[in-house]
Amino acid sequence: GSASDIVKDNSMTKPVVSNHVAKLIAAGSKVELTSKTKNAKIYYTVDGSTPTTKSKLYTGPIEVTKATTIKAIAIAEGFKVSEASTFTYDVYDAKKGLQIHDIQGESHESPLAGSTVENIEGVVTGTYELNGGQYFYLQTPDAKADNNPKTSQGIIVYAGKDPLTVKVGNLVKITGKVSEYHIDGSSSKTATDLTVTQINMTSGSVKVVEESVALPTPIKITDANLNQKVIDNDSFAKFDPSEDAIDFWESLEGMRVETGTIRVTAPPAYGEFYGVLDTVKAETQNGGMLLTATSATPNLINVRLYTSAETKKVAEAVALKTGDKFTGP
Numbered sequence: 001g002s003a004s005d006i007v008k009d010n011s012m013t014k015p016v017v018s019n020h021v022a023k024l025i026a027a028g029s030k031v032e033l034t035s036k037t038k039n040a041k042i043y044y045t046v047d048g049s050t051p052t053t054k055s056k057l058y059t060g061p062i063e064v065t066k067a068t069t070i071k072a073i074a075i076a077e078g079f080k081v082s083e084a085s086t087f088t089y090d091v092y093d094a095k096k097g098l099q100i101h102d103i104q105g106e107s108h109e110s111p112l113a114g115s116t117v118e119n120i121e122g123v124v125t126g127t128y129e130l131n132g133g134q135y136f137y138l139q140t141p142d143a144k145a146d147n148n149p150k151t152s153q154g155i156i157v158y159a160g161k162d163p164l165t166v167k168v169g170n171l172v173k174i175t176g177k178v179s180e181y182h183i184d185g186s187s188s189k190t191a192t193d194l195t196v197t198q199i200n201m202t203s204g205s206v207k208v209v210e211e212s213v214a215l216p217t218p219i220k221i222t223d224a225n226l227n228q229k230v231i232d233n234d235s236f237a238k239f240d241p242s243e244d245a246i247d248f249w250e251s252l253e254g255m256r257v258e259t260g261t262i263r264v265t266a267p268p269a270y271g272e273f274y275g276v277l278d279t280v281k282a283e284t285q286n287g288g289m290l291l292t293a294t295s296a297t298p299n300l301i302n303v304r305l306y307t308s309a310e311t312k313k314v315a316e317a318v319a320l321k322t323g324d325k326f327t328g329p
Helices: 102-103 243-251 308-317
Strands: 022-026 029-031 041-045 062-066 068-075 086-091 116-130 131-140 154-160 172-182 198-212 219-221 256-258 262-264 273-277 299-306
Touching: 022 029, 022 116, 029 086, 029 131, 102 116, 102 154, 116 154, 116 198, 154 172
Parallel strands: 022 086, 154 198, 219 256
Antiparallel strands: 029 062, 041 068, 068 086, 116 131, 116 172, 131 154, 172 198, 262 273, 273 299
8 A cells, every 4th residue: 555545534535646756856857646546637736835626637747847846636526625745846957867976965964864866876886784684885887976075976775674686786776765874883873973874775666777887996095085183173064074084984985995904903893993004103012093182093994894793793703903904905
């Protein structure tokens, strides 16, 4: 069942539904309105007013070229008029298409959070399982990436509990709902941690466009771009990856990256460890970095060593100590 089947009583015409579940659609899209009550007539408005049987009669798809709100009712012989349905749409340039970097935006939170997005294209670059949930990383092909260092070209997709139907190297198009979510963390994560931008695909869909394509080129993390002096100095008032380390990592959220040799700066915990590029000067005799009352190391790199519950057990058993090195790339 769906919203189109729900009525207050059987004497009412079933409500109007649209063929577009997303609130953000390509300019020029055709919105088709239907009711599941046979031979129902649909009346609609596009000026925000409440529709009546004296409003415009729906006779065919409505072309949406700008931000538009459609309100519609349906009525069939022998039935009462349906409840009014409202469909609010914003539009994007159809030639450019909606890309992952549009969803990520220049911020720690997506400008499209809460919106359903359609036909988002990307290459599956990685997969992992967490608490029974299946996730994959999706990244815009290099040819369609923007040249804005503040916007990430990658995003995490939550696919639900069932086995994944995609694999690394698939070029896919997905439909789902954008959300800000605490995917992992401690019991206090909602109070202390930042959210991750994701597309929840459980009520959407995925279509494999091509089976095996080249993965997007990884961003090289070097002393040239990981050289921030502070973690954050403006309480998120300004998004500045070149200055604030926390903004730098946000600008790469979900993307493929590559580093040189990483030096471990603390023993691992929970299957993860922290380190720095080995070119960063050590501040302790064993290769570590100092945490002082007035400063913290802004150029720490967090490395997760697992992709599933099984590999996490292995990762948690890895014996690392401060000063150990992972040879890059």
